[in-house]
Amino acid sequence: MKRVFLETYGCQMNVADSELMAGVLERAGLSLVDRPEDADAVLLNTCAIREHAEQRVLGRLGEFARLKARRPELVVGVTGCMAQHLRSRLLDHARVLDLVVGPDGYRDLPALLARAAREPVAEVRPDRDETYGDLEPRREPGVRAWVTVQRGCDRFCTYCVVPFTRGRERSRPLADLLREVRHAVEAGFREVVLLGQTVNSWHDDDHDFAGLLRAADAVEGLLRTRFTSPHPGDMSDRLIAALAECAKVCPHVHLPLQSASDPVLERMSRGYTLAQYHEVAAKLRAAIPGVALSTDIIVGFPGETADDFARTVAYLREARFDSAFLFKYSARPDTRAWRWPETVPEEEKGRRLAQLIELQHAISGELNDRWIGREVEVLVEGPARRDPGQLYGRTPQFKAVVFPNDGTPAGRLRRLRVAGATPVTLFGEAAEKNSAGAPLVHIG
Numbered sequence: 001m002k003r004v005f006l007e008t009y010g011c012q013m014n015v016a017d018s019e020l021m022a023g024v025l026e027r028a029g030l031s032l033v034d035r036p037e038d039a040d041a042v043l044l045n046t047c048a049i050r051e052h053a054e055q056r057v058l059g060r061l062g063e064f065a066r067l068k069a070r071r072p073e074l075v076v077g078v079t080g081c082m083a084q085h086l087r088s089r090l091l092d093h094a095r096v097l098d099l100v101v102g103p104d105g106y107r108d109l110p111a112l113l114a115r116a117a118r119e120p121v122a123e124v125r126p127d128r129d130e131t132y133g134d135l136e137p138r139r140e141p142g143v144r145a146w147v148t149v150q151r152g153c154d155r156f157c158t159y160c161v162v163p164f165t166r167g168r169e170r171s172r173p174l175a176d177l178l179r180e181v182r183h184a185v186e187a188g189f190r191e192v193v194l195l196g197q198t199v200n201s202w203h204d205d206d207h208d209f210a211g212l213l214r215a216a217d218a219v220e221g222l223l224r225t226r227f228t229s230p231h232p233g234d235m236s237d238r239l240i241a242a243l244a245e246c247a248k249v250c251p252h253v254h255l256p257l258q259s260a261s262d263p264v265l266e267r268m269s270r271g272y273t274l275a276q277y278h279e280v281a282a283k284l285r286a287a288i289p290g291v292a293l294s295t296d297i298i299v300g301f302p303g304e305t306a307d308d309f310a311r312t313v314a315y316l317r318e319a320r321f322d323s324a325f326l327f328k329y330s331a332r333p334d335t336r337a338w339r340w341p342e343t344v345p346e347e348e349k350g351r352r353l354a355q356l357i358e359l360q361h362a363i364s365g366e367l368n369d370r371w372i373g374r375e376v377e378v379l380v381e382g383p384a385r386r387d388p389g390q391l392y393g394r395t396p397q398f399k400a401v402v403f404p405n406d407g408t409p410a411g412r413l414r415r416l417r418v419a420g421a422t423p424v425t426l427f428g429e430a431a432e433k434n435s436a437g438a439p440l441v442h443i444g
Contacts, residue, residue: 001075001117004030005039009057010047012228013195014080016146018045019137021079021106026138028110036067041075041113043099046082048161050330054082065096075099075116079106081165083124103151103166104130126167133176136183143191143381143411145184149177149212150196155231157258158269158336159301159329162197169197174204174212181219190411191224191379192216200230200239209234210242217246223413224379224396225249229256229296233271235280244287251288252322252398255281256296260315261308264301267337274315281319292322292397297356300329300349302340309352316359322367322397323424324360328353365423368399372418375431376401382410395426403428 077099102124416428
């Protein structure tokens with residue numbers, strides 16, 4: 001077995017885990033291929049946060065079943081949160097699946113693949129000490145590097161399956177993280193994203209997340225630092241000061257709200273009230289002029305009344321987030337809310353979700369329109385997906401910018417003037433020329 005096809009579903013943490021697995025596989029002498037038809041083994045790195053993601057993976061397994069019917073020697077495996085969460089159900093797919101590996105089993109992946117070529121294998125035992133801190137990921141080329149600073153979660157929000165799929169919270173040592181950041185910069189990455197389920201609860205002895213941001217800020221060659229996702233309850237004044245004072249930390253904070261109703265927040269076990277959340281948002285905006293705030297919101301949580309939903313609508317209008325990830329509640333086995341009766345019909349969930357999407361779309365459009373005529377600094381990522389004649393990048397506020405392809409290579413900072421906007425994209429043009437007549441470009 002020499003060739004592995006690895007496909008990723010889910011969030012940035014799953015992307016980071018796939019890069020970790022790719023590094024483990026390549027160090028063992030295996031190679032990654034781009035098509036399942038060319039592989040000796042196919043692996044799906046999965047997410048269990050929402051039912052829709054699980055259905056997509058199960059559908060993909062059906063496709064691999066047809067491939068395996070033609071090539072019985074093909075090893076088919078599922079890794080990640082879904083493997084941990086639905087191990088019994090997945091093993092019912094014995095005619096398709098040869099391997100099921102949870103999030104703490106990646107270190108032994110080459111040996112597990114070799115065993116799975118002979119007999120079905122399941123490795124889903126949790127390891128409360130595993131952080132993979134000594135392993136180097138194999139990153140895809142680009143300008144942005146994902147660095148996982150912690151694994152697991154201790155919050156146990158009643159709707160969330162992460163503590164059951166990824167285990168209890170454990171933080172990686174500061175020295176390991178700074179080494180990984182430096183290696184990423186040496187490899188040509190210009191932006192680092194620090195990842196954790198509640199990333200701002202990271203700690204290493206006397207070092208807190210504010211200290212980690214300040215230490216990363218001193219890494220030579222690094223242009224930008226981002227992080228996701230923080231918990232409002234851990235957004236201390238000390239951390240807000242670090243966000244304001246660290247030159248490389250981008251003025252963008254993704255601050256999950258989930259609901260603007262205190263009774264719903266209490267049933268979710270979120271650990272804050274709307275007033276406390278609003279105070280944190282106000283402190284961020286006061287300390288970091290022009291900061292962009294984004295959020296997560298769930299509609300249709302058990303017990304959510306029309307009044308509860310109306311509070312969320314009202315707060316969305318008041319808070320004016322730059323963007324929001326909006327979801328219908330999806331009951332997940334093992335969570336406390338799984339046992340609670342659904343009180344909001346699916347049709348009503350859809351109506352509420354559509355109302356929030358329409359409202360947030362309008363707010364995002366209004367906020368983006370305010371950028372028209374202003375100059376922005378864009379970290380160029382490469383050709384735009386829809387039009388190779390355009391380039392694509394992000395502002396410090398994480399605004400997507402598309403502009404004419406003038407040959408600026410990926411990884412450089414480009415100063416542009418915003419000429420137009422939609423709710424999701426800014427359109428740039430060359431900014432004012434300098435005295436030599438060249439566009440203002442900073443090479444990182």
